[in-house]
Amino acid sequence: LAKTTQPISMDSYEGQEVNITCSHNNIATNDYITWYQQFPSQGPRFIIQGYKTKVTNEVASLFIPADRKSSTLSLPRVSLSDTAVYYCLVEGNTGFQKLVFGTGTRLLVSP
Amino acid sequence: DTGVSQDPRHKITKRGQNVTFRCDPISEHNRLYWYRQTLGQGPEFLTYFQNEAQLEKSRLLSDRFSAERPKGSFSTLEIQRTEQGDSAMYLCASSLGRTDTQYFGPGTRLTVL
Numbered sequence: 385l386a387k388t389t390q391p392i393s394m395d396s397y398e399g400q401e402v403n404i405t406c407s408h409n410n411i412a413t414n415d416y417i418t419w420y421q422q423f424p425s426q427g428p429r430f431i432i433q434g435y436k437t438k439v440t441n442e443v444a445s446l447f448i449p450a451d452r453k454s455s456t457l458s459l460p461r462v463s464l465s466d467t468a469v470y471y472c473l474v475e476g477n478t479g480f481q482k483l484v485f486g487t488g489t490r491l492l493v494s495p
Numbered sequence: 496d497t498g499v500s501q502d503p504r505h506k507i508t509k510r511g512q513n514v515t516f517r518c519d520p521i522s523e524h525n526r527l528y529w530y531r532q533t534l535g536q537g538p539e540f541l542t543y544f545q546n547e548a549q550l551e552k553s554r555l556l557s558d559r560f561s562a563e564r565p566k567g568s569f570s571t572l573e574i575q576r577t578e579q580g581d582s583a584m585y586l587c588a589s590s591l592g593r594t595d596t597q598y599f600g601p602g603t604r605l606t607v608l
Contacts, residue, residue: 427586427599428538471537482551483597485537
């Protein structure tokens with residue numbers, strides 16, 4: 385499974401756009417990229433998933449360049465409730481889906 | 496609320512005691528996963544069921560750990576002779592198929608004194 389690297393922490397203010405970049409240099413052709421969000425004392429929650437280019441949902445956007453060696457999670461106009469840990473995962477498309485989490489990015493949103 | 500429930504939410508036990516946790520997945524999901532998360536780390540995979548069959552176990556799952564999923568519905572994770580190093584959050588997740596999103600429960604926080 386491809387290893388991912390993301391910043392340990394980020395700080396932002398309410399109303400700002402936050403971009404969290406993840407590198408996955410060894411991503412395989414069949415792999416896709418998934419982001420999870422985790423609040424304290426809760427299980428991770430799926431945010432968004434993509435394979436290439438751009439994916440957008442009601443919560444976030446995911447930008448994936450052509451070489452797919454990195455991806456950027458974009459959170460528009462963050463609020464205090466977006467303070468959480470964000471995990472970037474690379475998932476294979478064969479076999480069962482054992483998720484491999486890194487240490488994630490701790491996002492702190494301040495007033 | 497993802498639809499995956501876990502019980503209990505918190506468990507405090509003394510070293511050497513046995514504990515059992517329960518996970519109820521989303522009803523139509525045939526895949527069930529257990530993960531363990533320690534403070535400051537991301538979740539680590541423990542084991543995986545497809546229906547009632549346990550198909551994969553991590554090396555993290557020592558012989559003191561056992562998991563079952565009778566009838567392919569709920570699952571239990573038992574830890575025998577608990578050690579202080581077992582203190583962690585135990586997370587359960589379920590999915591409908593191989594490539595479907597995993598939905599996590601709220602976890603069971605275990606503290607071994």
